[in-house]
Amino acid sequence: MRDKSKVKSQKSKAKSQTLKLDSRITLDYGSGGRKMHRLISEIFIKHFNNPILRKFEDSAELEIQKSKPDYCFTIDSYVVKPIFFPDSDIGKLSICGTVNDLAVKGAKPLYIAVSFVIQEGMSLPSLEKICASIANTAKSAGVMIVTGDTKVIERHSQDQPRPSRIKQEIFSYEQGRGEEIIITTCGIGKILPDFRNPTLSAKNINIGDKVLINGNIGDHEGAIILARGQFDFKARIKSDCAPLYGLIETLAKAKCRIKMMRDPTRGGLATTLNEIADAAKLGISINETDIPMQKSVKGISDILGFDPLYMANEGKVVIIADAKDANRILRIMKKHPLGKNSAIIGEVIRRKHGLGVWLNTKIGSQRPLLELEGFQIPRIC
Amino acid sequence: MIKTSAKTARILIDKINEVVKRPIKLMEVCGTHTNAISASGIRQSMPKKLQLLSGPGCPVCVTAQSDIDWVIGLARTDKAVIATFGDLMRVPGTESTLEKEKAQGANIRVVYSCLDSLKYAEDKKPAVFIGVGFETTAPTIAGTVIKAHANKIKNFYVAPFFKLIPPALRVIASNPGLKIDGFILPGHVSTIIGKRPYQFLVDQYRKPCAITGFEALDILQGIYLILKQLKDRKPEIAIQYERSVNQQGNLTAQKIIKAVFKTTHAEWRGLGVIKDSGLLFANKFARYDARAHFTIKVPKPKPTGCRCGDVLLGSIIPPQCGLFAKICTPSNPIGPCMVSSEGACAAYYKYER
Numbered sequence: 045m046r047d048k049s050k051v052k053s054q055k056s057k058a059k060s061q062t063l064k065l066d067s068r069i070t071l072d073y074g075s076g077g078r079k080m081h082r083l084i085s086e087i088f089i090k091h092f093n094n095p096i097l098r099k100f101e102d103s104a105e106l107e108i109q110k111s112k113p114d115y116c117f118t119i120d121s122y123v124v125k126p127i128f129f130p131d132s133d134i135g136k137l138s139i140c141g142t143v144n145d146l147a148v149k150g151a152k153p154l155y156i157a158v159s160f161v162i163q164e165g166m167s168l169p170s171l172e173k174i175c176a177s178i179a180n181t182a183k184s185a186g187v188m189i190v191t192g193d194t195k196v197i198e199r200h201s202q203d204q205p206r207p208s209r210i211k212q213e214i215f216s217y218e219q220g221r222g223e224e225i226i227i228t229t230c231g232i233g234k235i236l237p238d239f240r241n242p243t244l245s246a247k248n249i250n251i252g253d254k255v256l257i258n259g260n261i262g263d264h265e266g267a268i269i270l271a272r273g274q275f276d277f278k279a280r281i282k283s284d285c286a287p288l289y290g291l292i293e294t295l296a297k298a299k300c301r302i303k304m305m306r307d308p309t310r311g312g313l314a315t316t317l318n319e320i321a322d323a324a325k326l327g328i329s330i331n332e333t334d335i336p337m338q339k340s341v342k343g344i345s346d347i348l349g350f351d352p353l354y355m356a357n358e359g360k361v362v363i364i365a366d367a368k369d370a371n372r373i374l375r376i377m378k379k380h381p382l383g384k385n386s387a388i389i390g391e392v393i394r395r396k397h398g399l400g401v402w403l404n405t406k407i408g409s410q411r412p413l414l415e416l417e418g419f420q421i422p423r424i425c
Numbered sequence: 426m427i428k429t430s431a432k433t434a435r436i437l438i439d440k441i442n443e444v445v446k447r448p449i450k451l452m453e454v455c456g457t458h459t460n461a462i463s464a465s466g467i468r469q470s471m472p473k474k475l476q477l478l479s480g481p482g483c484p485v486c487v488t489a490q491s492d493i494d495w496v497i498g499l500a501r502t503d504k505a506v507i508a509t510f511g512d513l514m515r516v517p518g519t520e521s522t523l524e525k526e527k528a529q530g531a532n533i534r535v536v537y538s539c540l541d542s543l544k545y546a547e548d549k550k551p552a553v554f555i556g557v558g559f560e561t562t563a564p565t566i567a568g569t570v571i572k573a574h575a576n577k578i579k580n581f582y583v584a585p586f587f588k589l590i591p592p593a594l595r596v597i598a599s600n601p602g603l604k605i606d607g608f609i610l611p612g613h614v615s616t617i618i619g620k621r622p623y624q625f626l627v628d629q630y631r632k633p634c635a636i637t638g639f640e641a642l643d644i645l646q647g648i649y650l651i652l653k654q655l656k657d658r659k660p661e662i663a664i665q666y667e668r669s670v671n672q673q674g675n676l677t678a679q680k681i682i683k684a685v686f687k688t689t690h691a692e693w694r695g696l697g698v699i700k701d702s703g704l705l706f707a708n709k710f711a712r713y714d715a716r717a718h719f720t721i722k723v724p725k726p727k728p729t730g731c732r733c734g735d736v737l738l739g740s741i742i743p744p745q746c747g748l749f750a751k752i753c754t755p756s757n758p759i760g761p762c763m764v765s766s767e768g769a770c771a772a773y774y775k776y777e778r
């Protein structure tokens with residue numbers, strides 16, 4: 045399961061605050077934040093509970109042959125507007141997201157099943173472009189698309205914008221506007237021998253371990269915000285959407301001792317670090333000045349009142365390793381194309397005042413860094 | 426751009442520590458300041474005797490409960506497409522929020538600029554833009570109305586809930602119970618209105634002030650400028666944010682506000698009705714007033730125990746409210762100060778629990 049929360053702590057929080065879930069699902073329940081975690085723990089887990097699911101990791105460890113887990117299994121749905129965005133599209137995203145959930149558990153992605161829910165009115169060139177992108181990404185990630193399904197649904201409302209007219213041969217991002225598609229991918233991967241005993245997990249981490257990330261945060265959400273064309277400003281931000289298995293395989297081949305990994309997607313780096321800290325029952329402190337970030341991402345988030353620490357990434361991995369291994373891992377990461385801007389951003393500490401994640405700010409002060417609540421909303425002035 | 430460096434910050438913090446000898450209360454008027462103070466950890470590095478209090482400068486927070494209920498009422502009539510800034514979506518009205526109404530099918534669109542709402546005016550239903558904000562947002566909304574007027578767009582209305590900052594500051598400065606020693610004045614509002622509208626704070630109330638930018642170093646310097654005026658007993662309106670603010674402000678923006686609006690009494694959450702603190706359409710543009718066009722029944726507000734009003738006045742800090750972080754959280758806000766990223770409660774919840 046992609047959404048990783050600690051059901052126990054969520055339950056106790058919910059109890060102590062005597063909050064009820066809203067009577068209807070609002071968009072906030074898909075933000076990756078606290079509302080989504082509560083929906084998962086209070087509805088999905090209530091009905092589907094079992095020991096494998098309850099681990100809340102990026103993909104499930106399966107014991108297919110022996111008593112040790114040797115396979116990982118995961119599923120994810122992709123809804124994004126617009127469906128085409130700079131340097132990427134929903135097709136590439138649907139493969140990267142799923143193979144990354146396998147890769148961060150130390151598994152080599154093997155097979156993918158894909159399901160398309162297409163809204164009537166989608167143009168064939170758009171669908172072809174998405175499929176070509178799926179095929180290319182799958183090839184570069186070394187996975188095969190082995191089974192699939194297609195459904196077509198009605199347009200849901202009359203005031204939805206009409207699909208733009210198809211421009212022959214010249215492709216533009218405009219092409220996908222008004223078109224909607226939901227892609228679900230399900231993936232299975234084999235855990236690499238180096239990551240099998242023990243498997244990568246938050247329970248391996250200790251105080252003093254270092255926290256690493258393979259590059260700039262917030263690029264994916266920044267690119268999507270700009271591609272939506274809602275703001276009249278321009279910036280060169282490309283989505284970081286990329287399959288991470290290559291980078292992780294390089295680390296495995298170099299015998300890097302990694303304790304756990306996680307990909308900071310929805311909810312951003314801050315939410316992922318909170319999930320890790322909660323799962324490990326430890327704390328994490330990170331240094332604001334060490335977190336790699338593009339100036340343009342900082343710029344648009346300053347204008348909109350967003351915090352890049354909560355912005356989604358689709359090609360980033362947070363790695364936790366022993367302090368004495370961290371520098372070597374960093375050197376190897378920096379040599380890989382997906383790790384040029386890698387950095388050590390913090391370390392594992394004891395929990396303070398019951399809170400997991402602490403940020404050392406630029407001016408030398410320290411404050412808690414909490415998980416995302418609901419969607420970040422642009423400010424007025 | 427000021428580059429934040431820990432070294433420069435340290436020097437400023439040391440200087441601030443040097444001058445604070447007695448308990449001092451400063452108010453950061455603008456919500457963006459509140460957010461920056463919390464996010465950069467400035468509060469934790471201040472001397473214990475120096476208290477930073479949030480002011481009335483968060484547009485969503487000061488919008489009156491009855492105005493929010495009016496918008497929710499309009500959404501329920503299904504007679505208009507409502508265009509609003511995202512901040513308003515989660516603000517709780519007496520019975521519901523716009524976010525909940527939208528999930529149940531109300532025609533509500535989040536826009537990022539008032540100009541974007543004009544495109545909904547092409548449909549059969551009229552488009553209503555919810556005009557919240559201060560002197561910073563009013564000019565762009567005035568510009569949109571002028572454009573609608575020039576293009577003879579008849580299906581477009583604005584609900585004028587605008588507020589003006591200086592009259593609210595007069596209420597706070599003149600309240601003997603609040604004892605604010607100085608004001609960190611808003612950088613963006615001042616970019617539009619300049620320095621003169623604040624002069625009464627010095628002339629009548631002898632309050633030291635600094636118009637301040639939004640980077641951590643800007644704020645530290647702004648605080649230091651105010652403390653220095655306090656120490657020297659020479660209050661003035663200092664401009665720390667010189668790279669954006671000049672003496673007379675943005676004259677074009679002032680002109681456009683004057684052309685489209687006239688001042689009126691306005692109800693502020695927590696502060697009550699303040700004379701000449703709101704904007705209403707001038708006669709030439711009166712037909713764009715959504716409140717005159719749509720008759721909406723507004724429910725009687727129920728008491729919730731929310732103390733946003735006291736927070737906006739600077740008479741308490743958010744953790745002193747009994748609801749704070751218990752039943753009032755950003756995903757389940759009871760009051761507006763917990764909703765907006767500029768709201769004091771949201772900033773305290775996110776950064777300072």
